[in-house]
Amino acid sequence: MxxxxxxxxxxxxxxxxxxxxxxxxxxxxxxxxxxxxxxxLVLILPQLAAGLLIGGLVTRLVSKDQVARWLGGSSGLMGLAIASLAGLLTPGGPFTSFPMVYALWIAGADAGALIAFITAWSLLGFNRLIIWELPLLGLEFSVIRYLACLPLPILAGLIARWLVRWPAFRLRDPDEAQE
Amino acid sequence: MSGPLIFIWGAVAILGLLVWKREGVPGLRAGSVSALNIGRTLMLRLPLALLAASFLALIIPLEHLSRFIGPESGVLGITLAALVGGLLPGGPMASFPIAIVFMNSGAGVPQMVALIGGWSVFALHRLLAYEAPIMGWRFIALRLGSSMVLPVIAGLIADLLLGLRA
Incomplete structure (x- = not known):
């Protein structure tokens, strides 16, 4: 190793x-x-394994061209909206979502789409809303919080696309990054 | 905990079936090999990361800050709440109970929205334990740069929504 x-x-x-x-x-x-x-660690291992497998299998199913067309650098606002929706619908904890971000990255999604995806997952994911926020913080608070966060993933994606002009924020090729 | 687990492994099974139908066993093998490669890089750093995150949760005491994020604390309170949210330790099972402590000890609603938003977006714990090992530091720089202002904006929108309702 x-x-x-x-x-x-x-x-x-x-x-x-x-x-x-x-x-x-x-x-x-x-x-x-x-x-x-x-x-x-014991608790997350089965979910992490599933997340990694999903990532590996998805790369066999969708071609780089397809992902690049839908979620690539020239996918515009629509690409950010699709990525946000996908993130919002992704269930499970970080041990599932990050392998999926990684898979999208390898598959050709651009920085804006990756950021929109993970931001939507973290701010708007249903899992946490239903299991934790609603029961513990109440309906009224949850509704206000959710509405206030609704536009943010797309905003984050736009900021990310703007930030990557600077070299410090530019993502490397996924293959070299795993060093 | 087992509901989501069944769901994701169901997704694995369906994707596996699709890959098998299209590419047969070699396709499944290629998919697993790429999963295994990432798994191998995580083998050492994931346990270490979880350990570090768990220690951090022990040594950062946050509950004392609730008096600074009351309803009258305004934009400054919203900003502070977003930062506090980012430092909340652990997953939802650890941080929501702390959020309740804040709420009950007098934090304002926009400030609480910023706090939950900050916890969701910054999530120091998640960043250390999963994001850095899987995605690397550059991605983290990009993500933090892109989402720095989001919790504050969420707090301001919440403030606006409350104003509309009143």
């Missing part, structure tokens, strides 16, 4: 935050956090 720079970043981060937690809260708290992380 090859160890990449990103792995070391996470190793450092886990070590630093773990040390701070240990010094401030003691070994019991650290142990509890480790157990929590472990059980979360």
């Amino acid at each position: 090859k160890i990449a720079g990103t792995d070391l970043v996470f190793l450092a981060l886990a070590t630093v935050t773990g040390t701070i937690a240990y010094v401030r809260l003691g070994p019991d708290a650290v142990l509890a956090a480790m157990l929590e992380a472990g059980s979360l």
Whole structure:
């Protein structure tokens, strides 16, 4: 197994935050956090596996040309709207949605569509609305919150398309990015 | 938890069937290999990322901030609430209970909209645990750049909606 720079970043981060937690809260708290992380990992593995498989299978089904036409750089506002709708309808947690973003990226969607997709998933996804927000924060608040967020994914997609003019925000080719 | 799980694996089965009908077993193998390749890069960093996120949730205390985001706190309160939302730890099961604490201790509705919006969009925890391992840091820079203003806009729209209703 090859160890990449990103792995070391996470190793450092886990070590630093773990040390701070240990010094401030003691070994019991650290142990509890480790157990929590472990059980979360077990919980998400089946969903992560499904997300990765969906990503892999989708790339077999849709051609690069199709995705580029619908969600590519010249897909306009319509492309952003389609991407937002797809994100809104994508169920499951981040372990499902990010593999799908990755698949769309490989398949030729542009930065604006990717951002619109993930923003719609995070702000407007039904899953969380129904399971968490409605029961815990109430109908009135949820309706106001949802309406206020409705136009935002397309806005984010437009901002992303504008930002990629600067090299710092330009996405690399998906194949080189996984280093 | 098992409802969504059945749903996604159902989607896997349907997609698998479609690929099999079109390309046969080689197509299925190619799809799985590309899934496995990403899975391999995640094998080490995902557990580490979850661990770091879990520790972070321990060491960032946020509940004390609720008095700064009351209904009278205006745009500044909305902005602060968006930031606080972004720092809320964990998935919905960890952060919604904290959101309730804020709501009950006097946060305004537009501020709460910005807080939930900030949690949805910035989601430090999700960023560390899933986004960085899968999509890389450049994508994160682009996404944060694109969505920086969104929670504040959501709060302002909510303020407007409340004004219309009153």
